[in-house]
Amino acid sequence: MAMAGLADGSVRKRVVILGGGFGGIHAALGLAKMAVDVTVVDRKNHHTFQPLLYQIALAVLSPADIAQPIRSILREHKNMDVLMDEAIGFDVEQRRVKLKSGAELEYDFLVVATGSTHSYFGKDEWAKLAPGLKTIEDALEIRRRVLLAFELAERQMLETGHHPALNFVIIGGGPTGVELAGAISDISRLYMRKDFRHINPSQSCVVIIEGSPTILGAYPQDLQEAAMRQLKELGVQVRTGQHVTDVQPGYVIAAGERIDSVCTLWAAGVRASPLGKLLGLETDKKGSVFVNEHLNPPDHPEIYIVGDLAHFVQDGKQVPGVAQPAMQMGDYVAKRIGKLIGQDRGSDGPLRDKGFRYFDKGDMATIGRKAAVAKIEWPFKAHWSGFPAWLTWLVVHIFFLIGFRNRLSVFRQWAWTYLTFSDGARLITGSQELPGWEVQDGVYGMRGEITTRPLDLGSPKSN
Amino acid sequence: MAMAGLADGSVRKRVVILGGGFGGIHAALGLAKMAVDVTVVDRKNHHTFQPLLYQIALAVLSPADIAQPIRSILREHKNMDVLMDEAIGFDVEQRRVKLKSGAELEYDFLVVATGSTHSYFGKDEWAKLAPGLKTIEDALEIRRRVLLAFELAERQMLETGHHPALNFVIIGGGPTGVELAGAISDISRLYMRKDFRHINPSQSCVVIIEGSPTILGAYPQDLQEAAMRQLKELGVQVRTGQHVTDVQPGYVIAAGERIDSVCTLWAAGVRASPLGKLLGLETDKKGSVFVNEHLNPPDHPEIYIVGDLAHFVQDGKQVPGVAQPAMQMGDYVAKRIGKLIGQDRGSDGPLRDKGFRYFDKGDMATIGRKAAVAKIEWPFKAHWSGFPAWLTWLVVHIFFLIGFRNRLSVFRQWAWTYLTFSDGARLITGSQELPGWEVQDGVYGMRGEITTRPLDLGSPKSN
Numbered sequence: 001m002a003m004a005g006l007a008d009g010s011v012r013k014r015v016v017i018l019g020g021g022f023g024g025i026h027a028a029l030g031l032a033k034m035a036v037d038v039t040v041v042d043r044k045n046h047h048t049f050q051p052l053l054y055q056i057a058l059a060v061l062s063p064a065d066i067a068q069p070i071r072s073i074l075r076e077h078k079n080m081d082v083l084m085d086e087a088i089g090f091d092v093e094q095r096r097v098k099l100k101s102g103a104e105l106e107y108d109f110l111v112v113a114t115g116s117t118h119s120y121f122g123k124d125e126w127a128k129l130a131p132g133l134k135t136i137e138d139a140l141e142i143r144r145r146v147l148l149a150f151e152l153a154e155r156q157m158l159e160t161g162h163h164p165a166l167n168f169v170i171i172g173g174g175p176t177g178v179e180l181a182g183a184i185s186d187i188s189r190l191y192m193r194k195d196f197r198h199i200n201p202s203q204s205c206v207v208i209i210e211g212s213p214t215i216l217g218a219y220p221q222d223l224q225e226a227a228m229r230q231l232k233e234l235g236v237q238v239r240t241g242q243h244v245t246d247v248q249p250g251y252v253i254a255a256g257e258r259i260d261s262v263c264t265l266w267a268a269g270v271r272a273s274p275l276g277k278l279l280g281l282e283t284d285k286k287g288s289v290f291v292n293e294h295l296n297p298p299d300h301p302e303i304y305i306v307g308d309l310a311h312f313v314q315d316g317k318q319v320p321g322v323a324q325p326a327m328q329m330g331d332y333v334a335k336r337i338g339k340l341i342g343q344d345r346g347s348d349g350p351l352r353d354k355g356f357r358y359f360d361k362g363d364m365a366t367i368g369r370k371a372a373v374a375k376i377e378w379p380f381k382a383h384w385s386g387f388p389a390w391l392t393w394l395v396v397h398i399f400f401l402i403g404f405r406n407r408l409s410v411f412r413q414w415a416w417t418y419l420t421f422s423d424g425a426r427l428i429t430g431s432q433e434l435p436g437w438e439v440q441d442g443v444y445g446m447r448g449e450i451t452t453r454p455l456d457l458g459s460p461k462s463n
Numbered sequence: 464m465a466m467a468g469l470a471d472g473s474v475r476k477r478v479v480i481l482g483g484g485f486g487g488i489h490a491a492l493g494l495a496k497m498a499v500d501v502t503v504v505d506r507k508n509h510h511t512f513q514p515l516l517y518q519i520a521l522a523v524l525s526p527a528d529i530a531q532p533i534r535s536i537l538r539e540h541k542n543m544d545v546l547m548d549e550a551i552g553f554d555v556e557q558r559r560v561k562l563k564s565g566a567e568l569e570y571d572f573l574v575v576a577t578g579s580t581h582s583y584f585g586k587d588e589w590a591k592l593a594p595g596l597k598t599i600e601d602a603l604e605i606r607r608r609v610l611l612a613f614e615l616a617e618r619q620m621l622e623t624g625h626h627p628a629l630n631f632v633i634i635g636g637g638p639t640g641v642e643l644a645g646a647i648s649d650i651s652r653l654y655m656r657k658d659f660r661h662i663n664p665s666q667s668c669v670v671i672i673e674g675s676p677t678i679l680g681a682y683p684q685d686l687q688e689a690a691m692r693q694l695k696e697l698g699v700q701v702r703t704g705q706h707v708t709d710v711q712p713g714y715v716i717a718a719g720e721r722i723d724s725v726c727t728l729w730a731a732g733v734r735a736s737p738l739g740k741l742l743g744l745e746t747d748k749k750g751s752v753f754v755n756e757h758l759n760p761p762d763h764p765e766i767y768i769v770g771d772l773a774h775f776v777q778d779g780k781q782v783p784g785v786a787q788p789a790m791q792m793g794d795y796v797a798k799r800i801g802k803l804i805g806q807d808r809g810s811d812g813p814l815r816d817k818g819f820r821y822f823d824k825g826d827m828a829t830i831g832r833k834a835a836v837a838k839i840e841w842p843f844k845a846h847w848s849g850f851p852a853w854l855t856w857l858v859v860h861i862f863f864l865i866g867f868r869n870r871l872s873v874f875r876q877w878a879w880t881y882l883t884f885s886d887g888a889r890l891i892t893g894s895q896e897l898p899g900w901e902v903q904d905g906v907y908g909m910r911g912e913i914t915t916r917p918l919d920l921g922s923p924k925s926n
Contacts, residue, residue, distance in 0.1 A: 044891070045610065045614060045891040046891070062525040064890060069889050071658040071659070072658060081660055083617070083618055083621065084614040084615075084618065084895070101902075102905045102907055103618070103622035103906060148547075151547040155564055158566065195532070195535060195538055197543075198544075426508075427508065427530050427532065429526070429599055429603070442565045443565035444564035
């Protein structure tokens, strides 16, 4: 079915952008002033500021603090259409996208920026037991589970006089795993402690299980070591070089050992959106599409792949699937399309474009409320850790990354919430069930051979 | 199973409070400084400021703005236990409450403040088609549906060139129905309009269907008429004296007529919590418990019923099930228990207590962003409508009703969000399905004989 409304007989080029993440939004904003008609398609109605998702998960911020309707972001630009829908197929020859709702969109340029999702390495049954963190919904589910684990332990303590060890197991030691671990540790010790009478949340133990030999694999060794030190200070137990072989309600098996868990979270694998394969393009094993210097897949100069979904190699290394490259790719594609249109109209002579180049300003991960590691590449090179890195993280996230909202308003609201750990965000909504917790002997609690511990029995179980 | 931790051999009286709404929280706070051990039990971990729930539903505020963990509210008071659980049975003779998790609580005084929920008048299958508004989850579901209706209409317009009439049908013309209607009308005209290219949200039509002859039945006639006028100015269609006989995906039948509906909401009946019946007490047909002047059911001076669940008659009239009486009842019960304890210890002589008396300060309902009706009883008597009533509503809700949070912080955050209608809150989370919308002829849209309308066809369908 043809698109009504777009096929208006004009010679304006039609750009379809799939995905409203960093890549898609930057491409759209870059095209806003150009003589093209743009349709942005996303399953969600909102763009999410993913680097702060873990703060939703840990009840520091509210969803509205870090997400914004895509319509609102693009509201001022009359050449933009926003469609809450999902691409499910392509006719690459005819340049058409088939949407889930049944409609088809025609395009002259297609920008595919649908990112990545969790990969459970073929163990999809683990998804319900160990949720990952990619969307607002994911974050609220993690929040629900973490907060509920404390509530259920308090209840079990009141009922039986003991409660399961408050182990929070995080599978994966990349930035997300480290940030979740630091934040859980912090809220347990600093804030939850005051709220409970019978359990002692500060005795909770956060465990990171990482398959490779180090955490934060993308960081230099000194920062990995700094992160290890800072995590240790927070009481986080890090197990590297251990592969998780089973995830069950209430426990995890890693390196042959059973680790009890009141709440298990997934921060390990990601896989690219399936659209690369749906387009019939060559992908790496993660599902990312191999692209050339202009971010085109082979033989398709009209298709651009940006963000996580692009397998782009620069100086012999693959550019990582994080926010900065995605934004820069989006910017680049908008400029590239602008140049191509200029060329089409004969205004510009031969197209001059050396291709995309990722400008790495650095990388950061927070570890709790006062520490972080920062690999700074610009405006100078440095490796920072501890409080200076955390301050840098704060400033960068407020002033550089939150680009298209009223920064002052976000800053005020966020700083307030962050500095006070305001109570409102620690809401549990939705179901009151947790995997591994059920009625046994007439009382609801964690099932199986759980490790229970009298209230005043010292430090966390160290396995 | 007996409660560990409470049966410590002391002579302190044990108070169990069921429900963390206005009644339960006020009772708990009133008991905070007394020599009693208090356990507050609620299914949710948070207290909700219900008078502003409709603003969550219409994406003005975020859940964290109007809800607060019960633990946090009571954190400072060492004699308070909070349990996220649910009463499912009683042994009134032995003074024990049985909880869903399997535990039992012993009490010397029991305060039952579990409020009310929606009643679909026996048509429980309507619940999925027309959600009501009692909890944060309800509010987020209503938000999802209202915002999604616009998104789906935009999509259908793009795909087919027409879209269903944007009728939002609200069943029930009490304060909740009126507030929802005003808010939907306002956001359609003022805010959504700018976000959509193909549909015109300002052409949406809000319909209130009320079975009785007037809306706002609890208000005096002049204010009912003022509300009618103000709703009419907002373009809201009010159908009084019409009973809804069927609710179907995509439409409603009222007074024998079919009214198409892209989104149907329920603001009609409520029924009391089932705990009155579980306690074996005499209730009215709504399920509320008949109580005496001390808020005790007959023959149970150790049981107090507060809030919606109490059927309390004063000056020949039943006290309404709204926030103010619930708070005052909670306060009263705390004082009453304090006196009884004093009497038990022989410090106070004969108990002097004339019984509970509801002090009615008035009642208010907003109608959109700039109008309201207010029946003021204190500190003077007056009937206000329009902007003065709205301003009064604003001041009262900020400064009087939000009692136990940092008022300044709430005020700032709320005023900011309210005055700017900040974008972040208009997030759609969860499923992308709506009753009545499905694939037909290969395209997703509203099913059945829907009334479609070309984009530029003037004012809303007036039936």
